[in-house]
Amino acid sequence: MEQTKIPLCQEAERSLIKKYRKTLWNPFIAGVKRYSLVEPGDKIAVCISGGKDSIVLAKLMQELQRHTESPFELVFMVMDPGYNPENRQKIIDNAALLEIPVTIFDSDIFAVTEVVDRNPCYLCAKMRRGFLYNKAKELGCNKIALGHHFSDVVETTVMGLFYGAQIQAMPPKLTSKNFEGMELIRPLYCVHEDAIIAWRNFHNLSFLQCACRFTEARDAANDGIGESKRQEIKQLLKTLKVGNPNIEKSVFAAIHGxxxxxxxxxxxxxxxxxxxxxxxxxxxxxxx
Known part of the structure; x- marks a missing residue:
């Protein structure tokens, strides 16, 4: 008797709590509980950029909603900052494939930042945050969830020390100063990027990159870094891990003590x- 093939979406969901339980599900739950990121009655806007991190976040939040004893609501927002039609369609197709009911809205962020020479990435991030908060509040949400993970936290800390002359971390949650009653949460705070990549590759999935002119320059560089300080720090940590496999854990522990x-x-x-x-x-x- 021929065995019925499991749809990709169900297979991907099952693997989150089976095959990748130790590397994805357990760290995700640990972060949510440790930092009290999700509370009963929350209405959370999961912000999807189309990349691997935000897609994994969306699927994990769906699983949490199914298994929790403390009900909360989810909406899945996609802000189009000026993607070309192919990239926009890729996000739509992946969302349909993985059964993520997205709400898409437009902004002009790429058009604005493309003509800015000084700190365009900072401006882009700040503008994105404002658009996301505003749309989430419009949809009746009290929180937005972003896909920053353990590796982002460590890289940001080291990058701030080396290039920002400051010891500053990326906190697991923040209260908005400009949008009353709104909070930002990072449920992937304890999830390593390697685990996300492994899940993506196991299911042969392809997701969107940032798709702005700065990441295009990075991808065109022979060293894979270009002018990206974050990529430079990522490569540095990768090199240092050869001699000290626990170096990222040490940085993460340091910001907690x-x-x-x-x-x-x-x-x-x-x-x-x-x-x-x-x-x-x-x-x-x-x-x-």
């Missing part, structure tokens, strides 16, 4: 403290 007693300065809740301000104090707090 910052020793403020050893710092010669810090910023806390809008206040800047220099060494002389901190020396001899028992606690941080508002200045007189």
């Amino acid at each position: 910052v020793q403020l007693d050893t710092m010669v300065g810090c910023k806390f809740r809008g206040y800047t403290y220099e060494f002389n301000d901190l020396y001899g104090r028992n606690s941080l707090g508002e200045t007189d």
